[in-house]
Amino acid sequence: MQIRRLTPALGAEITGLDLSSDFDDETLNAVHEALVENQVLVIPAPDLTPEQHMALGRRIGEIEIHAFFPNLGPGLEQVSVLDSEEGNTASMWHTDETFLPHPPMGTLTHAKTLPDVGGDTMFASTTAAYDALSPNMKLYLEGLTALHDLSRTTELRYRFGGASPQHYADAIAQDRRTAHPVVRVHPETGAKGLFVNPTYTRHIVGLPPDESDAILAFLFQHSIKEHFTYRHHWREGDLLMWDNRSTMHRVLNDFPGRRLMYRVSVVGSAGR
Ligand SMILES: O=C(O)CCC(=O)C(=O)O
Structure with a gap:
């Protein structure tokens, strides 16, 4: 597993890790440490299924059913769906679900369908x-x-x-x-x-x-001054993890066409 920092403030890309295969707890702990240190992780995961996505979230902690995004339905309620064609593009700066007493500690978002151009996500x-x-x-x-x-x-x-x-x-x-x-x-x-x-x-x-x-x-x-930010230009199959305790983010709503993302959030708790 290689970790490459992306900007001075935050963000790192992990390569050499196949999230759709079995990996041990030591590797998971290394990913968790990298997340806390870099605040946003980019991991190419072209073959990740929704079931594996959900299982990955569960290995990090308890996963939630999102307060208002639609989801994949029975058995996959914890995989929420952001479909620009349904009007769901989170284009205002936010930290996830801070209206809750315990907002998620992190979110894992997987790019399923991307517009030809545009639709980057900004992190701060x-x-x-x-x-x-x-x-x-x-x-x-x-x-x-x-x-x-x-x-x-x-x-x-x-x-x-x-x-x-x-x-x-x-x-x-x-x-x-x-x-x-x-x-x-x-x-x-x-x-x-x-x-x-x-x-x-x-x-x-x-x-x-x-x-x-x-x-x-x-x-x-x-x-949101530029030296606190990282702008992610998505490739289909990218999985991004962000530490919701140390970041904000927004999608740039600058694109025509469909942008479809699946997301899983890990619930925050007193210890994390
Ligand atoms: O679609 C994205 O890139 C980020 C979506 C988002 O803001 C969220 O899941 O909270």
């Missing part, structure tokens, strides 16, 4: 972004919490035709919201990272609305 290291803040800003953010909820993204999908009025009303009624620290400590490395994102984070708790809006706008812009 939230630990690199935190490290680059001024000491004054770090002090200001210490101890603050922010509220994350699911309604904004559903509202946007409703406004632009991607969700029905009922779907929108259901999202509001479900009231899926959680407050998290604005600065998160990675449970495995101890590194601090920014933990706010434009898709789910609504406001910083206890601040006047205009101050909260201004601080969040600054943090969102700061987090």
